[in-house]
Amino acid sequence: MNINTTKIISLLFFIFSAFYLYTAYQIQVFAFDENAPFNARTFPIYLGYAGLFFSGLKLILPDLNTIKVDHKNLEYKKTGILILIAIIYGATILKVGYFLTTSLFLFASYYFLGERRWILMFLLSFPFVAAFMYLLHGILDIYLRDPFLQSIGVMG
């Protein structure tokens, strides 16, 4: 058996399915439901076995068309930075508010992706988010929580 990344993913899925199955068996059901033909743990148990079955088959059977990924050509750095910015965005959006964090997120993302046209970067962040907020909050009446804009009196 050739070890490749697809096989490793299948192995991880096999382990995940085994853990899922174990957790499914631990689901507490009501006493009167324990021996019922179907209770809260029945479907998850079937799913756990299905996961073991398909990932097991993928592990055992030979790969007919192996996927080769050239990791040297992948842009890990920029992708990692973008994910990090998104995490910071997620962490601050509730406390700081939608407008400021979203605008800063967009501005920072443009910058880290290599953009240096400052005016365009600004236009596609702060005014763009303001316009989008107006569309959602002002026109479509979708509530947007923004403590920052509320504190300066822009939003009610």
Next chain:
Amino acid sequence: MIEGILIGLTTALTFQNILMVMVGCFFGTIIGMLPGLGPMTAIALMIPITYGFDPATGLILMAGVYYGAVFGGSTSSILLNAPGVPGTVATSFDGYPMAQQGKAGKALAIAAWSSFAGGTLSAIYLLFMAPSLSKVSLSFRSPDYFALMILGLTAIAAFSSKGQFLKAMMMVVLGLMLASVGQDSLSDITRFTFDNMNLTDGISFVLVVMATFAMSEALTIILKRNDPTSAAKQVSLTELGSIKINKEERTKMYKTIPRSSVIGFLIGVLPGAGATIASFLAYGMERNVVSDEEKEKFGKGSVNGLSAPETANNAACSGSFVPMLTLGIPGSGTTAVMLGALLGFGVQPGPRLYMTNPEIFWSIIMSMYIGMVILLILNLPLIPYIARILAVPKNYLIPLILFFSVTGIYVMSFNNFDIYLMIGIAVVATFLRLYDFPMPPLILAFVLGGLMEENLRRSLLLSNGSWEFLWDRTLTACILATTILIVVWHIYKTFKRKN
């Protein structure tokens, strides 16, 4: 039915809904022209906007996006030989050679008229077929539904996996596992929440769609150093030439369109098949039925060769609405996203939809037709200008996709946990995409997970825990036999390819 059509027309022809079809078609065309970003991403990105509308308007907007995306995909197929969506690959076989001969405008016009005719005819088929099928499907029982869901999941795994059936089935199981998180619908017992309150209500459908499509596609573009906007830049520079179709070409199209629309519609109705298979089948069939002289032109700019797949892929789009509207079971990843959105609105599609919410049922059907007209009269002449809008660098496009994804989750839950969970799922999905693990089966399974468990529960309880319900009814047995046939055919095909 006349009353229904009138209800649909009244709803679809309001100013707001016509505007939504136009916006949807326009936005869909933009996204569809970007190779790598398909209709599912386009629809997912629209979900936050639909929160502000009633279900009919929301769905009309999404249907417009769907058609627009398929039309946009045809444009980049014809002009650049770079299909924006898989359903338009066959379009490039004759569309691109025609464009190279300096007839780009004509090729686009043939594609647009064929799409229009295919969409119109299939909307008419849908008009007649959906109510009858709704009535038939009222006789469906839980075992039939359960079997139908198994068929749908197996079919989408077989057809969308590009020869990687086991990978697709693993994604199906993963989708069902994700759907099982949270409270059990009947007993309210929490499952797989690990004492985290945020998971009690389960994982949101919008979160999974945004993570596995919009966000993960954006991350994949950066990771693989792709530039989807470069195609649009080239389109904006292309000289289209005349868009007039002469009498001889029209005569050829008159023959091709009816037969291709029937193939497209029927393939679209089948769970999991969709526009890609429909367009290839129609292309193949057209090649077999035309004269030897015309056959020679295939691959070199044949009118029939361009018209057939374009008619079929649009007809398949309408066809894929049939199982969703009548059975509540989506036939494709894209309609799965729409089904999820409908469930979010509190509307349960299925055989009773057309009785309980006739305005939704009929307005979708009517808006399909309006969408086709709009694509023809607005988008065709606007292609070079739309492409100019698209020629923004990916440095702007990617953050904007991420922004739409996070906004979609934020306005839904106002919860940090959901944003982290979305980023986590998106990272895993990006990695899985690198190794060709398909995402549409995961979405379909996630949407169907709850319904599948419910129908299995009812079936098992009614049969006292016995699995005999799978072959007790002829209909259930037939559906399961079809599922087995698909699996056997797929295994046979794989072995044939290996040898």
